[in-house]
Amino acid sequence: MPFELTILGSSSALPTAERYPTAQVLNVLERFFLADCGEGTQISLRRSKIKIGKISHIFISHLHGDHYLGLVGLVSTMSLLGYKSDIHVYAHSVIQDLVKPQLDFIRGDLSFKVIFHPLDFKKPQVIYSDKKVEVTSFPLKHSIPVCGFLFREQKKQPNIKKEMVEFYRIPIKQIQAIKEGAGFTTSEGKFIKHETLTTPARPPRSYAFCTDTAYFEPVAEIVKNADLLYHEATFLDDMAGWAAKTGHSTARQAAQIAKLADVKKLIIGHFSARYKSVAPFLKEAKEIFPETYLACDGDIHRIE
């Protein structure tokens, strides 16, 4: 039952020798969702031993190069490998104009379709949903339109207690109704409550991806109680003025959002290349929100 985030790139606009531009892959029950696709994403995927062919949904927060310039290379490699599944890209509508000439140039060779889904940068919107997972986009606050993404397992039905099925001899055809909330009346006319027959389902797990953004409190409401929050922290708090001006956050501000949202765990990343050490980011954030971790390329964060 994996719910597992792999950091593929954790730098800000300027990559370093250790940190690639932003990209992450979230494995939710063996569905692989890519969040941002900076230059070198396909190389990071190989390093993390994640099969490129497993990815068919790509979410691009915004159109700064460090968040999307790996897209054409990734698509091109998928095609060279002969993959047949269509790729869905959720991004600003302008992305099509930006990558179209390059995709058209390899289009003759493309073995699948690339389908673009324009994001709404004004309000939250469910952009993907299947039996197991739902993805919601929501606006952030940056120098150009940006969306964050909330990945959440669908609410699960409660588990029926096996011993109750045997004890009350519940017919199979009634099981689904009980899972959906009904009780059960025995042949003797005794009514057994739903709560007696079932154990509650494991609460749906969730992950929120917030980059790039200035400190923006409305986010806290949307990512409320998430199991895991990634929030950018480009600067330390002594540069809060510059952070606001450039549409970025400080480590302290990321922690404040995590605290407001009462999430379980915070990961900070997108560190400016000007900092030689990122240790002060952790210290600053932990003062506000102790369950903070630093994003590092290749790291895996699991929600059990």
Add this chain to the structure above:
Amino acid sequence: MPFELTILGSSSALPTAERYPTAQVLNVLERFFLADCGEGTQISLRRSKIKIGKISHIFISHLHGDHYLGLVGLVSTMSLLGYKSDIHVYAHSVIQDLVKPQLDFIRGDLSFKVIFHPLDFKKPQVIYSDKKVEVTSFPLKHSIPVCGFLFREQKKQPNIKKEMVEFYRIPIKQIQAIKEGAGFTTSEGKFIKHETLTTPARPPRSYAFCTDTAYFEPVAEIVKNADLLYHEATFLDDMAGWAAKTGHSTARQAAQIAKLADVKKLIIGHFSARYKSVAPFLKEAKEIFPETYLACDGDIHRIE
């Protein structure tokens, strides 16, 4: 007096965890020339501790993604770093259509011009020349138009022997003429030959970059006697048929070109990702041309 090649990427179309797509940087007397610019080139440059701002001439062999998809990211980073020098890109004219939307999207932020120089894919052509270096493009043989590049130091003038200047009391104003081939007549009317007054200049060093290409003998004439030849070797010789069909070479064929051209040293690279070990490439090539080396990301090859 550096003449130094750094391998930034040595994979073929599919990068691996160890090998980036094709890119190299040649330092000729502190002029830095980039040959191809695959995805991740800016990251490799950082890893090799080569200052991105030193590069102002970029040569793109052809428009397959693994040879040019790092260009926009590199240009974008140069601009973010505030560089002011214009960038010259030597490539197929179509490259402008491919990268224009992405460059235009950051154009407002671009702190310099990107100047494109279309290549001639029909015949060799001097495409760059200054006091110290000359670069010639020449056609290769692939599934789409490809150029190789020959980087050569300009022919140097001979060195005047200091002791001759003193002995014959040669006036400073005559030095340049002697360097250009003249002799010297003393005040007593004695003619001293040019060869007596000078020592020959060090022969100009040269490097040839040949990728992607099928086995193509005309290349040997162009890269004749080069100090260093990089020639692609995508496959081993048991796949010579497939190599020819896809416009690539085998290790044996690369070595044959090196032998025909009588170069001093051969580097092979662009290995297909299907090979787990590249050792057999070296063995196969060395049978024909013993002075063969394998390209590895980060390696430096110096010509003294």
